Amino acid sequence: MDARKIIGWNLRKLRVEKGLSQERLALEAHIDRAYVGRVERGKENVTVATLEALAQVLDVPVGALFVEPPPNSPTPPALPAGRRTRR
Template identity: 45%
Template sequence: MDGRARVAWHLRRLRVARGFSQEALAVDAGVDRTYVSGIERGSFNPTVEVLERLARALGCDVAELFAIPQADDEVPAPLRPGRKKA
C-alpha cells in the first residue's frame, strides 16, 4: 500500500470513527468537501499543510495518517447516507 492509499484509508477510518461527514470534516479543516472525497478515493495528492489541517480537525497527529494498516484491519465502512443523524 503506497502513501496515498494509506492516507485515504486512515482519513476515512478516522472520519467515520468520529462520526464526521465529509462535509463536516471539510468545514472544520477549511477545505472543499470534494477535495476530502478525492483524497479518500486516492484521486488527489494533498499537501502537507492540508494533511495537517485534516489531522487537527480529526484530533490526531498527521503521522497517524501514514501508519501501515494491520493485515486484519477491515475496510472502513461508510457512514449512513443523508444529512440527518439517525
C-alpha cells in the first residue's frame, strides 16, 4: 500500500471513530470538503501542514496517519447517512 493510500485509510478510520463527517472535519481543519474526500481515496499528495491540521482536529499525533493497516484490511466503514440528532 502506498503512503497516500495509508494516510487516506487512517484518516477515514479516525474520522469515523470520532463521529465526524468529511464536511465537519474539513470545516474545523480549514480545508475544502472535496479535498478531504480525495485524501481519503488516496488521490492527493498532502502537505505536512495539512496533515498537522487534520491530526489536530482528530486529536491524534501526526504519526497516527502513517500507521500501515493490517494486510487485507477492509476499507473503514462510512458514517451512517443523515443528520445526527440534536442533544
